[in-house]
Amino acid sequence: MLDSTVAPKALERFLYLSALCFGVLALGLLLLQFFGKPLLVSTSLLVIVAAIVGYKLSFHNSAMAAVWLLATSSLAAAFLLLFLSDIESQGAVGFAFWFLVIASWVLAWASVSRFTEINTLSRGVNAALSILIPLIFGVWLLLLWEFVTKGHDVPKVLLPAPSDIADRFMHSIPTLWADFKQTFIKSVLTGYIMGCSAGFLVAILIDRSPFLKAGLLPVGNLVAALPIVGVAPIMVMWFGFDWQSKAAVVVVMTFFPMLVNTVAGLSAASRIQLDLMNTYAANYWQTLFKLRLPEALPFIFNALKINSTLALIGAIVAEFFGTPIVGMGFRISTEVGKMNVDLVWAEIAVAALAGSLFYGLIALLERLVTFWHPSMRAAAR
Amino acid sequence: MSESVIQVDKLSLTFQTNDGPVHALSDIDLDIQQGDFVSLIGPSGCGKTTLLRVIADLEKATGGNITVNGVSPEAARQARGYGYVFQAAGLYPWRTIAKNVSLPLEIMGLDSATRKERVARNLALVNLEGFEKKYPWQLSGGMQQRASIARALAVEPDLLLMDEPFGALDEIVRDHLNEQLLALWAKTNKTVVFVTHSIPEAVYLSSHIVVMSPRPGRIQDIVVSDLPRERTLDIRETPEFLRIANRVREGLRAGHSYDDVES
The missing domain is CATH 1.20.58 (Methane Monooxygenase Hydroxylase; Chain G, domain 1)
Incomplete structure (x- = not known):
């Protein structure tokens, strides 16, 4: 000691x-x-x-x-x-x-x-x-x-005590679990995986062709600027009331951050490193996999982290615009109407917990994969 | 006997910039034989690095002819006909030292047993045994540069192109690496083209010293060294060494005075 x-x-x-x-x-x-x-x-x-x-x-x-x-x-x-x-x-x-x-x-x-x-x-x-x-x-x-x-003695409608919320939480676990499954596991995870992979693949396409860069990047920008309250009802029209329409909203929300970050990351490799690959007569794919993608990883993880919170917000808000009678957003909007504010808070607690865990998991993965990056080297010491 | 490795004939390179054309290289004639150690020396902006990059096919000449290993620079590059050492080590931080050296071998598609053997042999050549599992950012600058030399050697080229590889290192490390490089050259009979702006370094290492001058980048003088192939650092005190160094210095001065008259 x-x-x-x-x-x-x-x-x-x-x-x-x-x-x-x-x-x-x-x-x-x-x-x-x-x-x-x-x-x-x-x-x-x-x-x-x-x-x-x-x-x-x-x-x-x-x-x-x-x-x-x-x-x-x-x-x-x-x-x-x-x-x-x-x-x-x-x-x-x-x-x-x-x-x-x-x-x-x-x-x-x-x-x-x-x-x-x-x-x-x-x-x-x-x-x-x-x-x-x-x-x-x-x-x-x-x-x-x-x-x-x-x-x-604050009225429960205004602000329930943590003990009330915890009590409600323990008594509504089946409901909360069903909502979690519907919103997080079905809508969020599906939409997140699809949106992030789409953004990533399009970024690689864009990187290969200047023509696409001129054409697709502004379109991506436009999609990012769309208000979610406008997109959500349209997606419900297109993909129905169930989780598919929420996943679609999440796809729209997560696509652009991944696109922009990956495009930026792919240009992160330095002149010397690219010249080096050239002297080895490395082809496009070798340069991509051995140099440019590892160099882009910190950018890609940034997008994954941003998207992990965006996706949850997107899915919950989207459920306000038509949903089957299950889901975190659905529960929040209906229970507010019934003045059951403690259940709303319980849902918020679930969302906060799930969001933080999701983010933490990705941050942990980032640490393992990009241990070599100067920012991670400092953190490790 | 010896044969030409690099033949340069009336080579010129002009960059088109917003301020008009810049003549980076003009009217370069050069013939480098197998086993030569050729230094390109000159003030910054004289095109010495550009010339090396043209040889390596990292820049394209706009006039004249150049062959490397008897073919065009592009064909030589595609055939992995040379190893290139940059000013900075440029090691990949996510790869260990061994993995970095093995990078070009992976790209060439060599099998893992050959890769392993070549990595071990070349790391030993630059005295980096025992550091295979370290990451580049765990090593000093001199060790990183040695690893990058091992990486270039692992390709096993007969031609080694080096662009101020020791420029960022301190004097003592630099002397040491110069000695090692010379020993390597004497042992392997490789052809080396070496860019530097240090007169002692150029004279100590080279069999031929190409003195260049700027605006437009051209060859001022080619000094053939009669120093023995086996040299120690002490040779820098001998009269022969100083005579060659003087001639190089005069060549550099001539290039400069011409520059002053012009401007």
Whole structure:
């Protein structure tokens, strides 16, 4: 273990101080109510101890301080959630509650800033930290959302709490799965594969002939400029209500980014490298496969990444214009009408999850395939 | 006896640009024999690289005649009649060193056993054994350039065309590679055409030094070196060496003064 503890900077010290102040304030308010809420009293005591001990620890050992702060802030958050689920009318939380929310959030913030101070050469620890830090951030975003919606009793139609959404999610898995299958696996994947391959093949054709470059590139440009809300109904007319019309919309949306990027990538090879192939008397295909396509790979992966998010958006929006009674876009548009906003949010969660995973998978593949590219070399170090 | 590898007769090349024609090469006559080490030397813009590119069929002459290995440059290129080493190594970053050297062999359609044997032999020739599995960006500039020489040699051409291959390297690495190149030339009796703008490098390496001058690019003087074929770096201190270097320098100066009068 390296001993390289960095003393907390001014901002971090302010975090400990404010956590302490809010804890004391909450305790004072609760005192006025003669300790009617034992759960909150213990939370405020916990927060006060956590802030003082955390501050002391931060001078000695970053890792210990970080873990301590994470544990105590999580425990405080758990107490607060328990309090919220316990109370009869959820809208009736007082100032003491909000002070404690702020105090525990600030403690979590301090733990993140302690975690970032940990210096270690161990790859495992670094990998764990690179997951843990955004995870703390994300969880606290959800927690604050939960506290605000439950604490203020926000109407579900406006903004359901994460717990409501999760509850709805767990109870509608068959529906969500059917929608996912319809929209993502059928429309998105089919359209994505077809659109990307079409863009790629046309780019190679364009590259071979200046005539096509003059003719096809502007047409591709035109297709990219078409508004999706105009294209989608037309595709429904052409290809019917089922997923085929959505896949067609996705094809239209993903075609152009792939076309433009591949055309740019095919001209990325340097003069010397092309001359070199010439001195070997290499034919067109040898030059294409051994030099120009590898050189174009970073561009092609750019298009694949852009398209992975475009495709999902395209398929969901396209379902607003006529679809069988299944699909993520269909579900969103009908459940909004029925004021079932928590199911809409559940669909959004599925879309976000699927989109991020899809993107992440392609980014991972890019790393494996274009490891030699300077941008990846820097990332690997 | 020896025979002509490259015959150049009244060769000229004019580039058409927006500012009018540029005479890159004018009235070039040159005869290179098997086993010669010919340096093309001159200030930038004198067309030395252009001449090398015409020999390699990377540029087309606009006048005169040229044959390489007895045929047109294009036919020589199609027959993989030469190896070309560029100013930059130009290795493919997605290929390992061994794979880079094997690239021309793959294009020629050689079977994998032959490829493997030639890669190993030529990497050994440039002292790069043990680096087969490294990627180019993991090696120093000098090692990269050596790998690119191995790549050119792997084609096993009798003619080696080199365009300022050591221009970007530091003096010590350059001396070392010059020594290795000379040893290789002495061992294999290959014909080498070598572009440089360094007088010591040209004199140290060459059997013939072609001094060129700019605007229009033409041959000012051809200096035949009487230095022995086997040379060490010490030869640069000898009077014979300095005499040849002086003649080359005078040729370069003559080309320059002519330029000054003209402009």
